[in-house]
Amino acid sequence: MLTRPNLVVVLFFTLLLGCLLALPFVAGPYPVKLMTRIVIIATFVLSLDLLIGVTGLVSFGHAAFFGCGAYAVYFVSPEAEAANVIVALGAGLLAGGLAALVVGAFATLTRGFYFIMVTLAAGQMLFALFHDTDIAKGSDGAYINVKPELTLAGLTLLDFSDRRQFYYVCVVVLIAAYGLLLALVRSPFGRVLQGIRANEVRMSSLGYDTYRYKLAAFTIAGMVAGLAGALFASIDGFVTPDLLNWHQSGLAIMMVVLGGAGTLFGPILGALAYSSLEELLKTASIVGSFVADHWRLGTGATLIAAVLMSPDGLAGLLNWRRKQPQATPARPPADEPQRPAKTAKALATNHLSKNFNGIAAVSDVTVTFEPNKVHAIIGPNGAGKTTFTNLLSGALPASAGSVQIDELDVTGWPAYRIARAGLGRSYQRTNIFPRFTVRENCALAAQLDKGALWRLRDAPYRTREQAAVDRALRVAGLADRGDTIAGRMSNGEQRQLEIAMLIASGADLLILDEPLAGMGPEETQRVVALLRDLVRDHTVIVIEHDMDAVFAAADTLTVLVQGKLFARGRPDEIRRNEAVLEAYLGHHAKMKESA
Ligand SMILES: Nc1ncnc2c1ncn2[C@@H]1O[C@H](COP(=O)(O)OP(=O)(O)OP(=O)(O)O)[C@@H](O)[C@H]1O
Numbered sequence: 001m002l003t004r005p006n007l008v009v010v011l012f013f014t015l016l017l018g019c020l021l022a023l024p025f026v027a028g029p030y031p032v033k034l035m036t037r038i039v040i041i042a043t044f045v046l047s048l049d050l051l052i053g054v055t056g057l058v059s060f061g062h063a064a065f066f067g068c069g070a071y072a073v074y075f076v077s078p079e080a081e082a083a084n085v086i087v088a089l090g091a092g093l094l095a096g097g098l099a100a101l102v103v104g105a106f107a108t109l110t111r112g113f114y115f116i117m118v119t120l121a122a123g124q125m126l127f128a129l130f131h132d133t134d135i136a137k138g139s140d141g142a143y144i145n146v147k148p149e150l151t152l153a154g155l156t157l158l159d160f161s162d163r164r165q166f167y168y169v170c171v172v173v174l175i176a177a178y179g180l181l182l183a184l185v186r187s188p189f190g191r192v193l194q195g196i197r198a199n200e201v202r203m204s205s206l207g208y209d210t211y212r213y214k215l216a217a218f219t220i221a222g223m224v225a226g227l228a229g230a231l232f233a234s235i236d237g238f239v240t241p242d243l244l245n246w247h248q249s250g251l252a253i254m255m256v257v258l259g260g261a262g263t264l265f266g267p268i269l270g271a272l273a274y275s276s277l278e279e280l281l282k283t284a285s286i287v288g289s290f291v292a293d294h295w296r297l298g299t300g301a302t303l304i305a306a307v308l309m310s311p312d313g314l315a316g317l318l319n320w321r322r323k324q325p326q327a328t329p330a331r332p333p334a335d336e337p338q339r340p341a342k343t344a345k346a347l348a349t350n351h352l353s354k355n356f357n358g359i360a361a362v363s364d365v366t367v368t369f370e371p372n373k374v375h376a377i378i379g380p381n382g383a384g385k386t387t388f389t390n391l392l393s394g395a396l397p398a399s400a401g402s403v404q405i406d407e408l409d410v411t412g413w414p415a416y417r418i419a420r421a422g423l424g425r426s427y428q429r430t431n432i433f434p435r436f437t438v439r440e441n442c443a444l445a446a447q448l449d450k451g452a453l454w455r456l457r458d459a460p461y462r463t464r465e466q467a468a469v470d471r472a473l474r475v476a477g478l479a480d481r482g483d484t485i486a487g488r489m490s491n492g493e494q495r496q497l498e499i500a501m502l503i504a505s506g507a508d509l510l511i512l513d514e515p516l517a518g519m520g521p522e523e524t525q526r527v528v529a530l531l532r533d534l535v536r537d538h539t540v541i542v543i544e545h546d547m548d549a550v551f552a553a554a555d556t557l558t559v560l561v562q563g564k565l566f567a568r569g570r571p572d573e574i575r576r577n578e579a580v581l582e583a584y585l586g587h588h589a590k591m592k593e594s595a
Contacts, residue, residue, distance in 0.1 A: 344535075379560035512542045
């Protein structure tokens with residue numbers, strides 16, 4: 001997750017800030033105007049990093065919101081008078097945010113390439129709106145005759161036509177935007193965005209409505225881009241449809257990558273470096289006319305070289321990213337004080353079925369999983385076990401039948417709602433946030449505050465959540481692994497972490513898909529003990545192929561064969577069931593041995 005900048009970075013940026021503030025006193029009008037432009041572009045690029053680097057949304061239409069902000073200033077500016085600075089900037093911010101809200105409402109329904117395509121297409125539609133119609137003088141662009149001013153009782157407090165004043169306003173806006181976005185990214189809301197970037201499926205199954213979070217991030221980024229656009233319109237008092245064009249979005253993506261996506265101020269560095277480089281390569285008196293005539297070749301080659309040399313961008317060169325702590329060897333679980341017993345939730349299905357193009361993966365299964373028990377679901381490969389659990393957790397919609405958690409009918413609910421109803425699940429393949437620490441993984445699960453999208457402060461819940469994380473790590477036997485990067489732990493420990501996350505989330509109905517996969521005998525023993533311990537306050541449904549472990553851990557066994565409920569009973573009953581032995585024997589000789 002985004003961490004505090006190290007000393008080198010702080011010193012570097014303090015120096016940079018000093019240079020920015022001193023510039024108007026030591027340089028002439030041209031460098032000040034050039035730096036004003038760079039500072040505005042940096043604000044725009046910073047807003048894009050909230051999407052690309054923080055949330056993992058590669059938007060190819062972000063310039064459209066920048067352009068909408070610029071045009072908003074044109075629309076609120078009277079013909080022969082100055083617009084109020086607050087009205088002009090506010091209009092830019094709102095225009096960018098509103099456009100982003102509308103585009104984002106569709107775009108954030110999609111993922112990956114489709115998201116890129118939708119943002120690109122929507123951006124080009126907005127470009128066409130200004131380019132092909134007369135709402136703002138079409139492709140020629142439009143002039144803002146008098147630049148915005150702020151007057152109070154006849155006294156002019158701010159005048160954007162004063163280069164120095166305007167420059168300082170732009171610097172202040174950049175610093176404020178950086179500060180606000182940094183605070184946002186470090187807040188519980190921002191941690192969810194980072195979780196979505198790392199593993200959106202996992203976030204949904206933890207109970208987060210990822211659509212709402214992505215849309216919120218998209219809109220905030222659009223607002224900041226719109227604000228930057230409003231400032232940009234005030235540089236020359238001229239707006240053109242090109243501001244919205246896709247190549248501006250492409251340029252901004254390049255600056256984000258060059259600076260270091262996900263660091264927030266790497267992209268500021270990227271904007272500064274790219275714009276300075278472009279300016280340098282265009283100056284024939286310094287680089288010669290040949291280079292100046294072909295400056296794009298120069299910027300392209302430099303970008304490629306920079307990315308190859310430092311994949312983490314310029315921020316990476318400043319060692320912006322956190323050093324990952326070394327993995328520590330696995331230790332036995334810490335002793336856990338006795339937890340009070342608690343009645344957990346029950347789960348029931350009624351004639352539940354799922355067809356895939358005519359294949360009945362799950363067929364008419366009616367079963368009740370009683371509370372505070374370990375229920376194992378077993379069956380040969382392809383029996384429908386995973387499909388069945390996907391129906392229970394909302395990962396797949398049922399073709400027929402219903403699912404109930406206690407008295408609540410959750411049939412057709414999306415995964416995140418079912419998770420909020422108390423059902424947590426782990427996956428056949430380990431599904432964690434590998435770059436986050438163990439504690440951060442659990443904290444993301446623990447901070448799920450039902451229904452609260454805009455949680456910006458840790459404070460009111462910090463103690464409760466830390467206690468939940470500590471408890472989950474203790475129960476799962478990971479108490480001494482909190483600071484380890486999750487992806488560096490052994491497979492067995494990662495499986496334990498999945499269980500810890502479910503416990504931290506407060507789920508009391510746990511579905512564990514092959515929790516023992518890839519584990520050695522010692523780890524298996526530990527997890528079996530953990531399952532037995534969990535039933536004190538959880539209902540556990542486990543799919544598992546290791547029959548010794550199943551018989552050691554389970555209170556009931558549900559046997560699925562060809563999608564149908566084949567048998568159900570206590571372990572000793574299933575052991576003696578000839579039909580089960582017959583149907584399952586070919587796949588699991590081990591089961592017979594253990595019988
Ligand atoms: N998305 C899908 N599209 C089409 N068929 C599917 C899909 N998912 C599962 N199936 C089919 O449904 C049947 C049940 O598969 P499922 O993965 O649920 O079985 P399983 O018991 O979990 O198997 P395993 O133990 O190997 O994981 C199989 O025939 C499988 O090919």
